[in-house]
Amino acid sequence: xxxxxxxxxxxxxxxxxxxxxxxxxxxxxxxxxxxxxxxxxxxxxxxxxxxxxxxxxxxxxxxxxxxxxxxxxxxxxxxxxxxxxxxxxxxxxxxxxxxxxxxxxxxxxxxxxxxxxxxxxxxxxxxxxxxxxxxxxxxxxxxxxxxxxxxxxxxxxxxxxxxxxxxxxxxxxxxxxxxxxxxxxxxxxxxxxxxxxxxxxxxxxxxxxxxxxxxxxxxxxxxxxxxxxxxxxxxxxxxxxxxxxxxxxxxxxxxxxxxxxxxxxxxxxxxxxxxxxxxxxxxxxxxxxxxxxxxxxxxxxxxxxxxxxxxxxxxxxxxxxxxxxxxxxxxxxxxxxxxxxxxxxxxxxxxxxxxxxxxxxxxxxxxxxxxxxxxxxxxxxxxxxxxxxxxxxxxxxxxxxxxxxxxxxxxxxxxxxxxxxxxxx
Amino acid sequence: xxxxxxxxxxxxxxxxxxxxxxxxxxxxxxxxxxxxxxxxxxxxxxxxxxxxxxxxxxxxxxxxxxxxxxxxxxxxxxxxxxxxxxxxxxxxxxxxxxxxxxxxxxxxxxxxxxxxxxxxxxxxxxxxxxxxxxxxxxxxxxxxxxxxxxxxxxxxxxxxxxxxxxxxx
Numbered sequence: 001x002x003x004x005x006x007x008x009x010x011x012x013x014x015x016x017x018x019x020x021x022x023x024x025x026x027x028x029x030x031x032x033x034x035x036x037x038x039x040x041x042x043x044x045x046x047x048x049x050x051x052x053x054x055x056x057x058x059x060x061x062x063x064x065x066x067x068x069x070x071x072x073x074x075x076x077x078x079x080x081x082x083x084x085x086x087x088x089x090x091x092x093x094x095x096x097x098x099x100x101x102x103x104x105x106x107x108x109x110x111x112x113x114x115x116x117x118x119x120x121x122x123x124x125x126x127x128x129x130x131x132x133x134x135x136x137x138x139x140x141x142x143x144x145x146x147x148x149x150x151x152x153x154x155x156x157x158x159x160x161x162x163x164x165x166x167x168x169x170x171x172x173x174x175x176x177x178x179x180x181x182x183x184x185x186x187x188x189x190x191x192x193x194x195x196x197x198x199x200x201x202x203x204x205x206x207x208x209x210x211x212x213x214x215x216x217x218x219x220x221x222x223x224x225x226x227x228x229x230x231x232x233x234x235x236x237x238x239x240x241x242x243x244x245x246x247x248x249x250x251x252x253x254x255x256x257x258x259x260x261x262x263x264x265x266x267x268x269x270x271x272x273x274x275x276x277x278x279x280x281x282x283x284x285x286x287x288x289x290x291x292x293x294x295x296x297x298x299x300x301x302x303x304x305x306x307x308x309x310x311x312x313x314x315x316x317x318x319x320x321x322x323x324x325x326x327x328x329x330x331x332x333x334x335x336x337x338x339x340x341x342x343x344x345x346x347x348x349x350x351x352x353x354x355x356x357x358x359x360x361x362x363x364x365x366x367x368x369x370x371x372x373x374x375x376x377x378x379x380x381x382x383x384x385x386x387x388x389x390x391x392x393x394x395x396x397x398x399x400x401x402x403x404x405x406x407x408x409x410x411x412x413x414x415x416x417x418x419x420x421x422x423x424x425x
Numbered sequence: 426x427x428x429x430x431x432x433x434x435x436x437x438x439x440x441x442x443x444x445x446x447x448x449x450x451x452x453x454x455x456x457x458x459x460x461x462x463x464x465x466x467x468x469x470x471x472x473x474x475x476x477x478x479x480x481x482x483x484x485x486x487x488x489x490x491x492x493x494x495x496x497x498x499x500x501x502x503x504x505x506x507x508x509x510x511x512x513x514x515x516x517x518x519x520x521x522x523x524x525x526x527x528x529x530x531x532x533x534x535x536x537x538x539x540x541x542x543x544x545x546x547x548x549x550x551x552x553x554x555x556x557x558x559x560x561x562x563x564x565x566x567x568x569x570x571x572x573x574x575x576x577x578x579x580x581x582x583x584x585x586x587x588x589x590x591x592x593x594x
Contacts, residue, residue, distance in 0.1 A: 082560045083558060085562070086520065091560050124503070178462065182497060184501070199456060242521035331520060334519055334520075340500075
């Protein structure tokens with residue numbers, strides 16, 4: 001079942017004429033000519049589309065929060081700051097089918113009454129940003145985007161803005177600060193961006209994959225979209241599979257596919273043989289699950305019930321040959337590096353966790369380190385401005401919950417019992 | 426700080442072309458300040474790094490307080506205040522790349538180039554850096570050089586790439 005990757009095998013689908021030939025910009029034309037903004041919001045709400053960036057918030061509802069009576073300008077920001085470890089779907093969506101995203105952005109602008117949109121692309125994504133720029137220029141030249149779209153009174157100006165290397169800018173309020181030329185530190189919420197966002201104006205921030213779904217929902221209808229996936233997690237999801245699998249890559253599948261099917265039928269099974277020790281379902285910020293959870297359906301509700309989160313669906317597989325402590329240390333270093341330093345628990349705690357994990361992995365761990373790790377993680381979790389702090393606690397807490405004996409083994413043996421890892425060469 | 430500010434006042438290190446390019450971006454945006462990140466990118470692209478003097482000059486163009494601009498410049502990992510090699514080798518060491526040998530690759534490059542992580546070769550050609558997730562985990566291990574991604578890397582592929590970059594210099 002392909003929706004977003006429907007066109008993936010069509011050569012030059014990134015060119016406007018090819019995209020148009022395949023039905024591209026028909027949804028935007030329909031929205032501009034035949035639908036009111038309210039109808040667009042109603043359709044997207046009825047489709048059940050939820051945010052694909054990680055939080056899973058209903059997209060139509062988010063749009064409906066934009067005040068109708070406000071005289072302020074409204075903005076749409078597309079979050080293309082894909083930086084969650086294990087996630088690489090937005091990169092492929094922008095590289096392969098930039099017009100699909102641009103069309104989704106224009107429709108979203110129409111729905112919320114915005115005439116200006118910004119695509120915040122992470123600084124490292126030079127190639128996707130260039131693809132988008134070329135597509136944008138083509139579409140503006142042909143009157144699909146820009147001033148008076150399809151001869152109507154609706155105009156939308158889209159800017160492609162580069163970030164400069166900061167994981168935290170994927171957090172929506174940090175993204176807004178970054179767009180304003182500030183340090184990418186998160187803002188206190190409320191007020192939420194819908195009320196006071198970019199330049200203190202009503203703003204919607206949506207992920208690349210979320211917006212890429214919108215043209216298909218408009219063309220095929222809310223019912224069609226809601227018929228894919230599960231009752232509460234509708235549509236498809238792009239699962240970015242990496243780690244110890246034979247065929248890593250992006251797989252677009254209906255929401256609710258099992259972890260087992262994803263690993264063994266799509267991603268080619270475990271690399272180097274052996275069994276799955278753990279998997280991280282939604283990017284490194286989501287708690288790891290174990291082989292016991294292989295039959296969990298990958299949709300927002302089922303993964304939450306199993307004690308984790310679907311997140312961005314950056315799905316990482318750890319085989320039996322992977323040392324859990326070393327994997328957690330790797331993720332802990334990531335959060336310590338990316339903490340913006342604004343909140344003390346996150347700034348200090350992420351570093352303390354790295355220090356303890358380094359000791360344990362190097363054979364210098366003490367038995368009380370395990371309880372202290374849990375204590376530090378619990379004191380970051382829920383005690384910082386944004387989700388980065390909470391995220392940093394998840395690998396530590398979930399690994400101790402499921403693999404406590406591996407920590408104990410490291411401490412008792414005063415060494416890491418696993419060989420150095422490299423599953424490629 | 427005051428010393429730096431004195432140097433900043435009246436200092437013209439950026440070319441006229443850069444000035445007008447930055448001005449052009451600023452005019453097109455709802456707030457001039459929003460052009461800051463892009464301006465830093467183009468300056469670094471031109472000079473190979475982003476020295477404080479350049480930051481202050483950009484601040485002046487965009488009507489941002491110098492200290493404020495410096496705070497922003499220091500926040501983002503892609504900006505370097507120190508001169509770097511012509512080619513910056515950004516090797517990803519986050520989990521999916523690490524599992525596939527990201528750190529081995531880093532060590533290999535470090536030995537081959539005879540420099541530590543964060544250092545630049547004496548000929549000024551290569552700077553070696555370890556970076557966090559580049560968002561291409563399906564093709565691990567990955568390295569970014571000059572905005573381009575090199576994927577599924579092995580020591581052989583790295584050798585070939587270094588040779589190619591040396592030829593292009």
